[in-house]
Amino acid sequence: MARIAPLSGFPEWLPQDRIVEQHVLDTLRRTFELHGFSGIETRAVEPLDQLLRKGETSKEVYVLSRLQEEADDGAAARDKSQLGLHFDLTVPFARYVLENAGKLPFPFRRYQIQKVWRGERPQEGRFREFIQADIDVVGSGDLPYHYEVELPLVMAEAFGALREIGLPPVRILVNNRKVAEGFYRGIGLTDAEGVLRQIDKLDKIGPEKVAELLVNECGASEDQAKACLALAGISGSDASVIRDVRALAESHGAVTELLETGLGELEALIVAAEQRAPGVVVADLKIARGLDYYTGSVYETVLVGHEQLGSVCSGGRYDTLASDGKVTYPGVGLSIGVSRLVSRIVSGGLVTATRGVPTAVLVAVNTEETRGVSDDVAAALRSRGIPCEVAPAAARFGKQIRYADRRGIPFVWFPGEGDDAGPAGSVKDIRSGDQTDADASTWAPPAEDLHPRVVPGSAD
Amino acid sequence: MARIAPLSGFPEWLPQDRIVEQHVLDTLRRTFELHGFSGIETRAVEPLDQLLRKGETSKEVYVLSRLQEEADDGAAARDKSQLGLHFDLTVPFARYVLENAGKLPFPFRRYQIQKVWRGERPQEGRFREFIQADIDVVGSGDLPYHYEVELPLVMAEAFGALREIGLPPVRILVNNRKVAEGFYRGIGLTDAEGVLRQIDKLDKIGPEKVAELLVNECGASEDQAKACLALAGISGSDASVIRDVRALAESHGAVTELLETGLGELEALIVAAEQRAPGVVVADLKIARGLDYYTGSVYETVLVGHEQLGSVCSGGRYDTLASDGKVTYPGVGLSIGVSRLVSRIVSGGLVTATRGVPTAVLVAVNTEETRGVSDDVAAALRSRGIPCEVAPAAARFGKQIRYADRRGIPFVWFPGEGDDAGPAGSVKDIRSGDQTDADASTWAPPAEDLHPRVVPGSAD
Structure with a gap:
């Protein structure tokens, strides 16, 4: 056997570091089960047409083929839909819900901790194979708002349980699509999704360039662009943030019903978080999450002191997780990027195991x-x-x-x-x-x- | 989303049954750690040339390709070796040992519980995606025989710990390549591997057809074929089995040094098993394990009352798990087919969870x-x-x-x-x-x- 080099983007740990990873996984599982989430595990593969429903991720998918497709036994011909490795745990969960809808109790609370694969170019904190840990609550037909308050607080508790091993504190940044969309409409911008996509670039390219894009791509006036940036500049961890948004909207004559609904929801989340996870949850009006399917709360999470690592736990509310044509299944969920987290705390020496073997x-x-x-x-x-x-x-x-x-x-x-x-x-x-x-x-x-x-x- | 049907060969469980699977996995992990095995997890993919080293499994491998190989950024050109999903945990473990040899303490005791994939035609108890739970001890340069006694007894303890949830008892069938090979050579047959391959078919096609094959394919005389079948007919769970083999060999003037070495080893295993796992381990001289790389003990395990399910835990001793040209790494290990086991006990109603949610x-x-x-x-x-x-x-x-x-x-x-x-x-x-x-x-x-x-x- 020739000299062997690691494969870039496919992280593996030595036994001592695997103990750290296993501890993180055990802690997450314990927290999720304390909150009544059932564990499920889905197969690693989905039919390609399922994986590509959302379009934009197509280039990331690993497609499978059997080395020797056996033409003689007709097996190849029967494989009508090619298989690919799942790139997240949401698509397989949506399929699992539809496949088993008759056997699951709704609202269905599930956690799922598995590897996912993306054929992206590897870089720091971005892998081709990595572990995600997801929680979701999915309803049949409807799903009350209070789950949008509950789920980020479950994650706050999970991260809190990891503080004692040396994980830095986290900050969960929350926003509400209804607030953003209500505000944009109030100031006369109709392409809310387009605006959100530009706002999402704020951290990367800065406010000047975003303003330019808003004008050039979304048909905004200079004033409208400025108002969007002013909204994105608001953040805070108590109810004052709600007042700031309302004041801004009023100054633009932009108070809409949708905005008021969103502000009511955001306030409920902030108030509950102040009590149950003080200092962890921050309303940050620039959080956009580029994905089209979010319809209410959106969440991102940074490790304090390691913000450049990007979000380690993201998610939101989606009114249509799945639909079989008759019933629609709305959901809310968050996903922890476990490998990104473990890679950082292990390689940064933040956390360690007292020994590399279980033997006492x-x-x-x-x-x-x-x-x-x-x-x-x-x-x-x-x-x-x-x-x-x-x-x-x-x-x-x-x-x-x-x-x-x-x-x-x-x-x-x-x-x-x-x-x-x-x-x-x-x-x-x-x-x-x-x-x-x-x-x-x-x-x-x-x-x-x-x-x-x-x-x-x-x-x- | 259209009507959704399960994918044949890719098992998934409802939450209640996943609790059973999770309990099995937890019990295995606990037992392995009690015996000082370190947990590792390897990536799901290996370069195709690694996966195909053994040749015979080539048709089972799932090969990966990215949906859009990006010619423009040169990524495709850099991927010199195509990737495939691992079909067992032994090939990745061998690669892991070589890759990290300088950082691992030898003899290295590791357990590994992961999914593997095989593009086989699905049938009962045979999946395209399934979980294996492996333990191995690997040495650097050499590895004492006593590990060949220890490892099946660790598995006996793991299965024993699952008895209380309703798992039927297991029978671990053991043999020793040195006994078989020593005997075959003693009666004048040189193609020991060829003979073993035919003996391996005994349960499937019966003794007459195996005798025919031995004569036609391995150049055996009628008498030699009969002697091979007589050896394969011997089994027992105490030292008498050693005497039976020796008596048979003596009657054919076939006592070789290799046979005696093998009998000494087999006896040590049987004697230890009688004491530490009474009634579980049986010497069965027809156990062949078709794979060429085993060199000493070989193991198979049946669920009593469910023998037609096939082996649920197999393995053996291999003198060359891996080699970097300078150092050779011998090993001994066993692998539990967890999905096969769980599928049987769940679908057969042998085992159940008291509820489907963690919530009390x-x-x-x-x-x-x-x-x-x-x-x-x-x-x-x-x-x-x-x-x-x-x-x-x-x-x-x-x-x-x-x-x-x-x-x-x-x-x-x-x-x-x-x-x-x-x-x-x-x-x-x-x-x-x-x-x-x-x-x-x-x-x-x-x-x-x-x-x-x-x-x-x-x-x-």
Whole structure:
């Protein structure tokens, strides 16, 4: 086998860093389940026509073909629709909802943590294969607004639970499509989607260029463009932000019913967030989310101090997640870019695992003939939930201790001599050198040494 | 969106059945970590030349292409080696070992639980996308035999841990390539691999046809073919099986050094298994595993009473898992076909989850104006690890109770009246109808209702 290089855009972790990733995944799952979300997993592939319904992502899709399409058995001919790897978890979820609509209870709360694939050019924080963690609530026919308040707060709690391992705080930026659209219409701009698409570029190209685009692409006057930028400049984490928007709209004679509806919703979200996740949620009127299907709240999330990484958790409300022609399924959801997050905290040294192996105890072997004694000790420890392994060879004890040391295994167990030594022996904490007599049927390591822990790194 | 049908060969579960699958995965992970295996996850794709090294699986590989290969930016030209989805976890693990050899401690113990893809024609128990759960120990340069004893016993323990949810018992069938090869050579057959390939067909086509093939394809005489079938007929779960093989070999004057080495190894495995997993491991001399790279122990596993499902856990010893030209990495490992297993126990009604949602408590809503009181109750319960959700609407209580009932949520919480009701309220067990006053800051459901449990099904 020739020299092997990593594939750009397909991240993989060493065991120690995988422990960090696994901890993040476990924490998300635990939080989502505490809030009553059911876990589902969909297949990795969807028919291409499903994946391409939205058009704009077409160039990102990986298409599958079998290496040897077997013409002789007619299999190729039966594969009417080609398959592609899903590029997010929303498209497969929409399909899953339609496929199982008769068997799911609505409103249906689900979480889904899986890999997705995009054939994009890899760059920092942007991968070709990465893990997403999504929560959505989807209704049959209708879906009350309060879920738009609830879901970002679930994510706030999930991120909060990760603070203790060293994750920086997050800021969840929220906006409401009805506010933006109501305002644009109020000042006389009809192509709200077009305006949003330009506003979405603010962070990248700056206000002057956005104003130019609004004039040239969306038919705005200079004054209208200025008003759009003024709206985009409003942000805040309490109800004053609502007053600021209303004042701006009034100064332009632009108060519409749609704007008032949106402001009412945004205010409810801000007020609830102030109480339940103080300091986390910020109304930011420039948040546009370029995607056409959002119809109410939209969300983006930045890691404080790592804003240039982009959003690590985004989503919003969509009135038509799916439709079978008779019933329409509205939804609201958010998606965490887990790989982007883990990549940053691992490579930045923000978070680390206390060891790279689950093993808490290495059971030494006196002689190969009495390996069974060591196996018995290991079985006794494991029966009480203590992860352990038996030394690979009856080498000098110094070498066996080095085996443990290289792996970060904190304890080495020395069985008694002879074939019938039983559970009595002695155990050494190889960090302190302390060694004590112990019985494998009763001894346990300190709780903090039982499993590898995920803790803030030295770079924190 | 048009009518949607499932894709054959790509299994998906409803939330209730996903809980069963998740429990199986959690149990495997816990067992593997108790035995000191580090979890890793590799990317889903490998370069095609890696995937095709073994030749015979070529027709099963799904090849990837980007929908729009962008000629203009030269990306297509840079993709020198096409990518395919991995069809097992051994090929990616071998590549991972080589890629990270300098950073891994050897012998390296790893588990890996991921989806794999094969473009095979789907049939019962055979999928195009499925989950495998692998454990392997890989050494640098050498790897002692005792790992060939240890690894099937780890799997025996994992299956044992699944017995309590209603999984039928398993039988792990073991053989040793050295025994077979030593015997074949002893009776004068040199093409041991060819003979093994025919013996592997015994269950499918029967002994007469295998004898014919041995004569026609492997150059065996009638007597030699008969001797091979006699060896394949031997099985047993104690040391007597070793004596039976030796007696057969002696009667043919076929005792070779290789045979004796193999018998010594097989005996060590059988003796250890008798002690540590009584009744689970059976030496079965017809187990061949068609794959050329096994060099010592080989393993297959059947679910007792479901033998026609085929092996649910297979593997063996390979002297060359990987090699970089200088160092060779021998290994031993087994792989559980999780989807095959879960599909059988779920669709057969052998195992079931006590409910389809994680929610233990539905917090009712008195009025939409006082939804915040219900949110407070839910937060208080969650802060003590009790999964709950708040009712979707302030409907009649009867309707809110039906919402819980349809999901299998055992408890409904009724908050006190008014905006400042606080944590006091009452909680109803909707199965028994019992309702008691309770405080959300102290009340907890019985432990068995806290999370959905996975239990034997009615068909058990």
